Amino acid sequence: MKRIVIIGGGYGGIKILAGLLDQPLPEDIQITVVDRNPFRSLKTEFYTIAAGTAADQDVRVDFPKDPRVNYVFDEISMIDTSNNQLLFKDSERSIPYDYLAIAVGCEDNYHGVPGAEEFTESVQTFAKARHTGVAIGNLKAYGKVSIVGAGLSGIEVASEIRESRPDLNIRLLDRGNTVLKAFDSKIQNYVEEWFVKNDVDVLHHSNIEYVEKDGVCNNGVCFINDVTIWTAGVQPNRLVRELPFTKDIQDKIVVNEFYQVPESQNIYVVGDCASSEYSPSAQLAGLQGEQVAEVLLAVLKDKEPKKPKALKLKGTLGSLGKSDGFGNMVKTPMTGLLPRLAKSGVLWLSKRH
Numbered sequence: 001m002k003r004i005v006i007i008g009g010g011y012g013g014i015k016i017l018a019g020l021l022d023q024p025l026p027e028d029i030q031i032t033v034v035d036r037n038p039f040r041s042l043k044t045e046f047y048t049i050a051a052g053t054a055a056d057q058d059v060r061v062d063f064p065k066d067p068r069v070n071y072v073f074d075e076i077s078m079i080d081t082s083n084n085q086l087l088f089k090d091s092e093r094s095i096p097y098d099y100l101a102i103a104v105g106c107e108d109n110y111h112g113v114p115g116a117e118e119f120t121e122s123v124q125t126f127a128k129a130r131h132t133g134v135a136i137g138n139l140k141a142y143g144k145v146s147i148v149g150a151g152l153s154g155i156e157v158a159s160e161i162r163e164s165r166p167d168l169n170i171r172l173l174d175r176g177n178t179v180l181k182a183f184d185s186k187i188q189n190y191v192e193e194w195f196v197k198n199d200v201d202v203l204h205h206s207n208i209e210y211v212e213k214d215g216v217c218n219n220g221v222c223f224i225n226d227v228t229i230w231t232a233g234v235q236p237n238r239l240v241r242e243l244p245f246t247k248d249i250q251d252k253i254v255v256n257e258f259y260q261v262p263e264s265q266n267i268y269v270v271g272d273c274a275s276s277e278y279s280p281s282a283q284l285a286g287l288q289g290e291q292v293a294e295v296l297l298a299v300l301k302d303k304e305p306k307k308p309k310a311l312k313l314k315g316t317l318g319s320l321g322k323s324d325g326f327g328n329m330v331k332t333p334m335t336g337l338l339p340r341l342a343k344s345g346v347l348w349l350s351k352r353h
Contacts, residue, residue: 001029001030002026002028002029002030002098002300003030003032003097003098004020004029004030004031004032004099004100004101004296004300005031005032005033005034005086005095005097005099005100005101006031006032006033006034006103007033007034007035007076007086007100007101007102007103007104007239008034008102008104008105008134009033009035009037009040009063009103009104010033010040010043010203010271010282011043011268011271011282011283011285011286011289011350012034012061012103012105012271012286012289012292013035013101013288013289014040014289014290015287015288015289015290015292015293016101016103016284016289016290016292016293016296017031017033017064017069017286017293018064018269018293019290019292019293019294019296019297020293020296020297021064021066021068021069022293023297025068025283026064026300026301029068029140029300030070031069031070031327032071032072032097033063033069033070033072034071034072034073034076034086034095034353035071035072035073036073036074036075036096037073037126038063038071038073038339039060039061039062039063039190039241040060040061040062040063041059041060041061041126041208042059042060042061042283042347042350042351043057043105043126043282044125044350045058045059046059046123046125046126046129046253047123047129047156047160047319048134048154048160049123049130049132049133050123050132050133050160050161050229050262050337051133051157051161051163051165051183052134052164052324053138053160053163053164054179056126056130058125060126061350063325068080068096069293070114074088074089074090074091075090076086076088076089076104076239077089077244078239079102079239079243080087080094081243081264081267084097084100084117085097089190090205093246097266098266099266099267099268099296099299099300100171100266100268101267101268101269101292101296102239102253102269102270102273103269103271103289104237104239104273105237105272105273106124106235106236106237106272106273107124107125107234107235107236107237107306108122108124108233108234108235109233109234109235110230110232111231111232111233111320113208113209113210113211114151114209114211115150115210115211115212116208116210116211116230116273117343118211119211119212119213119228120141120148120229121135121227121228121229121230122229122230123157123229123231124234124262132227135227136161136164136168138166139165139227140167141167142167142168142173143167143168143169143226143227144168144169144223144224144225144226144227145161145171145174145225145226145227145228145229146171146172146173146216146223146225146227146228146229147161147169147170147171147215147228147229147231148206148208148211148217148228148229148230148231148232148243149175149230149231149232149233149235150175150176150179150180150202150326151180151181151182151231152180152182152316154172154174154179154229154231154232155172155179155180155209155228155235155318156192156318156320157231158172158195158200158320159195159200159229159319159320159321159324160319160321161293162198162199162200162321163321169171169200169201169224169225170200170201171200171201171202171203171223171225171307172195172200172201172202172203173203173206173216173218174202174203174204174205175207175232176204176205177204178192178204178206179191179192179195179202180240180318180326182279183316183326183328183333184328184333186333187326187327187333187335190335191239191326194320194324203215203218205219206218206219207219211228214226215228218230219339222248222266232273233241234280235250236251236252236253236272236273237272237273239280240253240269240273244263245261245263247275248275249267250275252272252274252275252276253269253273253274253275254275255269255274255275257308258292258295258305258306258307258308259274259291259292259295260295261287268292268295268296270277270285270288270289270292271285271288271289272285274288276288278311281316283313283314283316284311284313286325287311287313288311288324291308291311292299292308294306295308296310296333298313305322314329315327315329315331316328317329317340317342317343317346318343319340319343320340322340323340324336324337324340325339325340325342325343327339327342327343
C-alpha cells in the first residue's frame, strides 16, 4: 500500500487531487486529504465575506466525491517528518504517509508590531473572514474602519466594505508611496482615483507602531477606530515554518525542480509554502499543483518523472466592488468593467472545477 496524504484543500491541494483522480491509479494507492474545513473555501473571495457582500455558501465548494479518497477534517498540530506522520491537536490519532503534499497556504505576518495579532481582524482563513464580517456588519452608522496594508487584499477589502457600507469612515494605511506597488502605474493611479471618488482616505508612508483595541498608532499619530483589519503581509503556515528543512528568506521551503524537498524527496510543497521566483497567488498554487500531480503519477508507476515545464502565469485580477476592477491581462494593464467581469469568470470556473 502506497499512502498519499495531501494537506490543504485549497487551490494547490485540489489541483494535486484532481490530477491524480483524472488518471487510472494502481489499486494499492490510498489517498487522504486533510483540511480544517469540511469544504473547499475560495480564499480569493474572502474579502466579500468580510464586507458582507456575499454569503458563506458563495465561497464554499464541496470536495470531490471519489471512492479512492478519504477525507479527514481536523486541525494538524505537527508534521512529524522523522516518523512520516501527521499529528493532530485534539485527538491522539496520527496519519502515516509514504508521500506527502503540503499545500497549507499562508497566514498573517504581523512583523512584530505590538498588539497587531491581538487587536486586528483578518481575511486569511474562512473563520477569520467570517469574524471580520460580523465585526463590520455590527458597526453602528458612521463607524471607523482602518485597513493596514494596500496590496491586493487591502484594496479589495477596502473597496468592498465601501460598497457594502457607504456610511462608514474607511482609512487605508499604506507603507509605500502608492497602492499596489507590484502593479503597473496605470493601475495604481486608477485605484488611487477610485478611492478619492469613493471617499476612502489613503495614508501613504505609514509606519504602524502599535495597535490597540480601539485604535492604531501610525507615525506618532493614534487614530481612534472601531475595527482594524490587517492585510500587511503574509508568511507560510506555522506547520511549514516549524519544519526542519532549508528555507529562503521568507521562510518558504526550498524545493527542487519537481517540487520535492531535497532532504526528503517523498515530500512535495506548493503555493505559499514553496520558495519561488513568483509572488504567491491562487493561480501559481494551482499550476504548481497540476505539475506535482504529473510528477507523482510517474513516481507511483516507478517511472522517471519529466521535468515540469516553465510556468506561464496569465496575470492578476482585482476588484473594486461589484462593477469595477483592474488587472494585468495578457501582460496589458486594464481597468474598469472588463477585468472585473474576467475575475467573476475565474470565480465561476473555480466553483465548477
